Amino acid sequence: MSVDTETSGPGRFTALRTSLSEEFAAQTTRLKQLTTAGDPSEADNRAALLVATRQSLEHISGALRRLAEGTYGICEECDAPIPSERLEALPHARYCVACQQKRHG
Template sequence: MSTDLHHQAEQHRLTMLRQALTDQFATQTARLTELTADTGDPAEAHTRGALIAATRQSLDHLAAALRRLAEGGYGRCERCEAAIPAERLEVLPQARFCVPCQQKAHG
């Protein structure tokens, strides 16, 4: 594959990943808005609180991935600096670590 075609393919892949991250960010933002609406049911408060915390964490991870994309550091493991395989990024676009480093961190 010529350098031009390779560059175009890589740009397309990054554009698609950026769109996926942006879509997920919008979905999670809408979810957070919905979760923070007061339903008036105190029995749901604990569960809703946990869902809000998880959604905020997801938004943080997505925002960080979008920032890495903008700054040119996207797709590199934050621990070992190795390239994160494209297949992993397609499944988990906000991935910060390669699989070996992720496994080390979480046993």
């Protein structure tokens, strides 16, 4: 997913919002599929996929919330702008690299 952080104005994050919304819908569909009855021998696999899918939905919804609030791209710890390169690699990033490293040593 590519993030256009260089554009300014009202349409600055339109493509990102669309992309995140599409990914949210895809992950929601995946979650529904994983929660339906499946092969009992695959229960461990399914459980791991459920955890990963729920975490992905949490990350995406957080990014969409920050976009709506106007706080997207601002570190939640130090209030510094998160570099565009980091947002391109990790669109749901909540922290700048320095603060993320402090949080997870």
